[in-house]
């Protein structure tokens with residue numbers, strides 16, 4: 001299905017009609033079944049001899065087999081233990097509703113003596129808030145945030161006294177000295193090594209979140225290929241559509257396979273149809289709802305067979321969660337700048353587990369030169385989406401990476417994949433409809449019919465499905481509590497029925513996602 005976002009006349013381009021983003025509907029096709037720990041071995045030889053690899057850069061260890069830097073992570077534990085956090089008298093309601101101390105009336109910031117009369121003390125409000133955070137952290141399964149960072153505060157709490165601001169470019173210090181650029185550059189260097197960016201040709205920065213990384217990437221793409229069309233799947237995170245809308249870029253929304261991967265045949269047709277214009281590919285390295293990984297190599301092959309030369313395409317990989325996981329999974333497809341790609345974005349509060357939203361954007365140097373502007377006031381150059389930039393996040397990312405090391409992150413990822421498989425198996429045994437994509441820790445399930453249950457566990461839902469994203473703080477013990485509560489909820493409140501014949505739940509229940517027989521291998525040819 002082809003759709004374009006609104007494009008009033010921009011930089012000489014004609015306007016095209018606004019077409020709403022299509023629903024996540026896809027025809028029935030054969031997909032892959034759950035196989036969390038057995039990724040398909042694909043293209044192990046990347047075709048580059050050691051001699052041809054960029055020089056001057058210390059290559060990162062082959063994480064699949066020999067990653068020895070760091071220690072096993074102590075973070076794969078239930079920081080907020082669901083079994084021991086009290087539910088309060090109100091059960092479901094108490095978990096979600098603020099107590100009286102956090103009501104609008106208590107929270108008001110008084111502007112007169114009269115308004116201040118009778119207000120609860122700040123300390124009582126803060127205690128109530130802390131208790132609410134603990135309760136909610138103990139039953140949080142729906143969003144891909146690693147909540148296990150309880151020890152970080154011990155080391156980094158003292159830095160909250162400082163106004164750490166990395167305004168300007170990470171590599172061009174501004175006159176403002178209270179920054180954490182050294183940490184930021186170290187973090188970017190780490191990701192450059194992880195994703196094998198050439199030593200003399202990468203640029204990156206610590207962003208506010210994965211969304212900012214995507215906004216930055218699409219801006220660079222538009223500057224590189226002003227007449228380019230964005231191709232991205234219907235199950236893409238909204239930030240890419242937001243970028244298309246902000247920057248007035250044409251966008252072809254390509255339908256998906258039932259698993260959530262881009263439909264490669266439809267992509268090829270779209271590329272063929274628009275052969276006269278450059279292509280900007282957004283490749284989902286893990287979709288938001290189903291955790292589906294688009295096959296980067298297959299997309300590159302499609303570009304090649306449809307006749308797009310390297311100058312005519314630009315590839316961004318949106319790896320908000322998975323770009324931090326793929327390099328640590330044995331036999332996972334390679335996510336690497338050794339491929340002809342242009343940028344990768346990842347979130348820092350997801351797999352890495354920073355307590356505040358953050359991320360990393362990495363690209364090739366030449367692209368950022370296109371947007372660079374000198375700003376005298378900063379005594380630096382403006383290359384980032386934001387002006388003032390949170391210097392604490394760079395510190396937290398650095399701390400997390402240094403403390404966990406490659407071994408620790410690898411252990412976290414392995415634990416997530418295995419606990420996700422356990423969750424899927426336990427729900428299947430209990431008769432609950434669920435699926436788990438290859439390479440993924442996102443378990444998709446039928447939407448629980450009882451809405452308070454959804455809120456209690458903070459499940460993210462889309463139409464008639466929900467998902468649980470298994471992060472390092474989700475242990476098998478927590479899974480047991482969740483499944484037991486879900487079974488009890490179903491017994492009491494019943495189950496969600498598919499809302500239409502090809503709704504997400506209908507696809508989830510059918511063999512279209514993958515049958516018990518031979519899994520569909522979508523990597524054979526294009």
Ligand SMILES: Cc1ncc(COP(=O)(O)O)c(C=O)c1O
Pocket residue numbers: 144209210211212214237239284286287288289318319320321347348357358359
């Ligand atoms: C695939 C994908 N891209 C981008 C984002 C945005 O990341 P953030 O929440 O860090 O802005 C998400 C968030 O879940 C995502 O799943």
